[in-house]
Amino acid sequence: MRILLASSLLLAASVATAQTPYTEDSVYRGLGGKQGIARIVDSLFEISLADPRIKDTFDGFDIPLIKERLAEQVCEYAGGPCKYTGKYKNRDMKSVHEDMKLNNLHFNALAENLQIAMERNNVPASVSNRLIAKLAPMQRDIVTAGGGAPEAKPDHGKFIATGGVSTVEGSAGGGIVPWALITGYGTRDSWGASAFATRVSTPDYKLLSYGAAVGIGDRVEVSLARQDFEGELAPLDRLRIKQDIVGLKLRVAGDAVYQQDSWLPQIAVGLQYKKNKGVDGLAALGITSVRHLGAKSERGTDFYVTATKILFEQSLLVNATLRSTRANQMGLLGFGGDKESSRKLMPELSIGYLLTRKLVLGAEYRRKPHNLGVDNEKAYKDIFLAWLPSRHCSLTAAYADLGTLTVFNPKTQRGAYLSAQLAF
Numbered sequence: 001m002r003i004l005l006a007s008s009l010l011l012a013a014s015v016a017t018a019q020t021p022y023t024e025d026s027v028y029r030g031l032g033g034k035q036g037i038a039r040i041v042d043s044l045f046e047i048s049l050a051d052p053r054i055k056d057t058f059d060g061f062d063i064p065l066i067k068e069r070l071a072e073q074v075c076e077y078a079g080g081p082c083k084y085t086g087k088y089k090n091r092d093m094k095s096v097h098e099d100m101k102l103n104n105l106h107f108n109a110l111a112e113n114l115q116i117a118m119e120r121n122n123v124p125a126s127v128s129n130r131l132i133a134k135l136a137p138m139q140r141d142i143v144t145a146g147g148g149a150p151e152a153k154p155d156h157g158k159f160i161a162t163g164g165v166s167t168v169e170g171s172a173g174g175g176i177v178p179w180a181l182i183t184g185y186g187t188r189d190s191w192g193a194s195a196f197a198t199r200v201s202t203p204d205y206k207l208l209s210y211g212a213a214v215g216i217g218d219r220v221e222v223s224l225a226r227q228d229f230e231g232e233l234a235p236l237d238r239l240r241i242k243q244d245i246v247g248l249k250l251r252v253a254g255d256a257v258y259q260q261d262s263w264l265p266q267i268a269v270g271l272q273y274k275k276n277k278g279v280d281g282l283a284a285l286g287i288t289s290v291r292h293l294g295a296k297s298e299r300g301t302d303f304y305v306t307a308t309k310i311l312f313e314q315s316l317l318v319n320a321t322l323r324s325t326r327a328n329q330m331g332l333l334g335f336g337g338d339k340e341s342s343r344k345l346m347p348e349l350s351i352g353y354l355l356t357r358k359l360v361l362g363a364e365y366r367r368k369p370h371n372l373g374v375d376n377e378k379a380y381k382d383i384f385l386a387w388l389p390s391r392h393c394s395l396t397a398a399y400a401d402l403g404t405l406t407v408f409n410p411k412t413q414r415g416a417y418l419s420a421q422l423a424f
């Protein structure tokens, strides 16, 4: 945990101011120099002029000239020997684009097409991400439309992976830690949604979790999840516990994607209302409720604040969450206990490396309170690989260490975590 925290702080501290061109030429070289950049810009326009989201915007413009200017600008920002002067000399990015009334969907579409163009021209993801780190803050100048009330039609407009995957409690995030990202692919001008199913299998038990979430205006998230816990090994092989979770998240500040030139992460606050549905399979022992195990209550609400930053410069996603909770094992064993009953503030951390646009390798840590005498509760940890073949689906595989979720066989409570998410 200390290593994760220290590396997150170190990385946050090393965020460069991104809106000035690189002073060294490694990105320029990584793009393949002037010729490489010319090929990338060619591919970008080939893709964009066939892209229904933005192709009409280019009608009537002098495409070869835009290409030349854009190549000049990319070369300059990448640290190459070029200077963008501009077709109109004094016109900046705001004046160049403002008549077009571009919104976030348009901006993201072009940026995504640029990423694809770089992929097609064999630019390594780390270089491609560094160029995106320089261009993303231009959103503030280029996007002059939208930002009003979200439209009823989903726009599928966010960058891939920026809706997160689904946690076992239903909120957008990693596997066990909620992030400040809002689920689905709706930009601030629209809405999106996701549905997921996750299975964690250890020799000792299985946890199945499934649910759905809606993101509105890339600001508000509402989620519903059901958790089904099943003991596997005697004497708990008949044990069944179910829990329902309703989540609400509100993004309050920052933008994880566009603000590459600022320290501010995307920040959200959230709650998860949890209702334990009782304990089955232990009636012979007189246990039918989590209260019989020492829990004070069958329901409880976690409150959290979470901060997420995508550091394109370093190809990293970092997240820190602070949760106020009295849940035992997320609530599967109820809330409060014989040992301790008050709320505790618990840190949760995630870090992910963007191997490619569609592949994230990461680790998570989640500290939990220890309220029950019968359960020696420990932190959750996992190492995950999330694969997003498209915006509409993702698969996350992880190796999870869920501490001692049952007391009988604590050594075997590590195992495979597999999660599938559908999103739009």
Ligand code: HEM
Residues within 6 Å of the ligand: 054, 057, 058, 061, 062, 065, 066, 069, 070, 073, 085, 086, 087, 088, 089, 091, 096, 097, 100, 102, 106, 107, 108, 110, 111, 135, 136, 138, 139, 142
């Ligand atoms: C990071 C994003 C973007 C960058 C770096 C960028 C860069 C540029 C550059 C360098 C020019 C040439 C300006 C000149 O001739 O001096 C330009 C023009 C243009 N861009 Fe963008 N652009 C971006 C986003 C977009 C988007 C999202 C669209 C539309 C979907 C768009 C549409 C156009 C059009 C139509 C022109 C021609 C303007 C004119 O000639 O008056 N751009 N852009």
